[in-house]
Amino acid sequence: xTPESIPRFAPGHRLREDAARGRWVVMGPERMxxxxxxxxxxxxxxxxxxxxxxxAGALAARFAAPEAEIAADVxxxxxxxxxxxxxxx
Amino acid sequence: xxxxxxxxxxxELTHRCPLRCPYCSNPTQLTGAGEELDTATWARVFAExxxxxxxxxxxxxxxxxxxxxxxxxxxxxxxAGLYTxxxxxxxxxxxxxxxxxxxxxxxxxxLSVQDAAAAGGDxxxxxxxxxxxxxxxxxxxxxxxxxxxxxxxxxxxxLDNLEQLIDLALDLGAGRLEVAHVQYYGWALAxxxxxxxxxxxxxxxxxVVAAARRAHAGRLVIDYVVPDYxxxxxxxxxxxxxxRFLAVSPAGRILPCHAAESxxxxxxxxxxxTSLHAxxxxxxxxxxxxxxxxxxxxxxxxxxxxIDWGGCRCQAQALLGDAAATDPACDRSPRHGLLADAxxxxxSAGQDFAYRQFSESNIRSDRxx
Ligand code: SF4
Ligand code: SF4
Numbered sequence: 001x002t003p004e005s006i007p008r009f010a011p012g013h014r015l016r017e018d019a020a021r022g023r024w025v026v027m028g029p030e031r032m033x034x035x036x037x038x039x040x041x042x043x044x045x046x047x048x049x050x051x052x053x054x055x056a057g058a059l060a061a062r063f064a065a066p067e068a069e070i071a072a073d074v075x076x077x078x079x080x081x082x083x084x085x086x087x088x089x
Numbered sequence: 090x091x092x093x094x095x096x097x098x099x100x101e102l103t104h105r106c107p108l109r110c111p112y113c114s115n116p117t118q119l120t121g122a123g124e125e126l127d128t129a130t131w132a133r134v135f136a137e138x139x140x141x142x143x144x145x146x147x148x149x150x151x152x153x154x155x156x157x158x159x160x161x162x163x164x165x166x167x168x169a170g171l172y173t174x175x176x177x178x179x180x181x182x183x184x185x186x187x188x189x190x191x192x193x194x195x196x197x198x199x200l201s202v203q204d205a206a207a208a209g210g211d212x213x214x215x216x217x218x219x220x221x222x223x224x225x226x227x228x229x230x231x232x233x234x235x236x237x238x239x240x241x242x243x244x245x246x247x248l249d250n251l252e253q254l255i256d257l258a259l260d261l262g263a264g265r266l267e268v269a270h271v272q273y274y275g276w277a278l279a280x281x282x283x284x285x286x287x288x289x290x291x292x293x294x295x296x297v298v299a300a301a302r303r304a305h306a307g308r309l310v311i312d313y314v315v316p317d318y319x320x321x322x323x324x325x326x327x328x329x330x331x332x333r334f335l336a337v338s339p340a341g342r343i344l345p346c347h348a349a350e351s352x353x354x355x356x357x358x359x360x361x362x363t364s365l366h367a368x369x370x371x372x373x374x375x376x377x378x379x380x381x382x383x384x385x386x387x388x389x390x391x392x393x394x395x396i397d398w399g400g401c402r403c404q405a406q407a408l409l410g411d412a413a414a415t416d417p418a419c420d421r422s423p424r425h426g427l428l429a430d431a432x433x434x435x436x437s438a439g440q441d442f443a444y445r446q447f448s449e450s451n452i453r454s455d456r457x458x
Contacts (some may be wrong), residue, residue, distance in 0.1 A: 012236030020094045020142030021142065029197040030267075
């Protein structure tokens, strides 16, 4: 993946609220991931339109954090989820 | 202590199925079409499941495609916010019917095969032409862009074809392959001598899985668990009785596991009278084997008590006639020797099956309604 790649959830995967347990989860075919706080903020911006750079930029602005650091976190998380088949780009 | 809410609902929509697998997990006393819950009742059950905390519904059977209202059921489950997984044999699935299910919001399909090729598959499933229809169904599912899991139930008569089953999963574009060993209660227990694999077969299969996982990493996920009859420790059946899942039978019984009706003396609530919430939190049947308080020796105080929860209650019932005993799959059970006896018996047994079928009384109840 490059900063220009546009990530989206792979077919059969989606982020949804798990209200009964007070958390958000990624539902997939007979599996489920529970993202931590940082991962959740990133995944909320995965909409099939924003690029990796766009996601990092939006988060850097919101949390007033250095964009390069955030871009590295975004790339690491989405790459990991891509190898697991949760994300496509 | 209040139990955690369940994660998933297993909705057994019907026991009707064109196939006759000799290891079918349906009860030996099958429910006829006339006793099945109607569309509106299932829709209410799905809403109750979502409100209770379920995230996913497995639409299962029997063959769920035998329900003509399946698109409406998918729509109701999807509308309730549940992730919808269709568990099908595929023989009734064609492009127009799948298009309806997709439009209704279906998320995923798990398609079963009985063997890697038609001759074995059709013989084991007891349905001529079934395997070819499954291949067509898989192509239709992938063409619709739906993620596909291939489910291969394995046993002595097809385990040697595991490499071909893995190739089939790859050819069909499945993202996941579930290699599920037969669980021996109900129909499968009656056919156990014809189905149990040998230790040598099992070791070869385990090596095949390990190699295939390495070779196809990132392309195919393979789920595989060593079967009870060759393991020293039992499985945490259903993640513990009444702890993670609930099932609803075609006639509306609310169960901790799809096989739980095999245990006598438990009064399972019915969706017609009891909400899923009340069944989960207040019914004696769900409380009966929940947690560790019910446990006998050697489970009581065992360091694995909260890992495997004493194993499978239905297996203890089926093999020992006592659902409250330690699962004999555990080598700490005084009755563990029964499993070795069964393996010895299977080693010299033939290959013939007693196929799943509706009993006379079932057929009659079908006709009345
Ligand atoms: S196991 Fe076989 S007979 Fe039983 S429901 Fe599934 S496909 Fe039908
Ligand atoms: S004794 Fe009971 S709790 Fe301990 S490992 Fe065996 S089945 Fe599990």
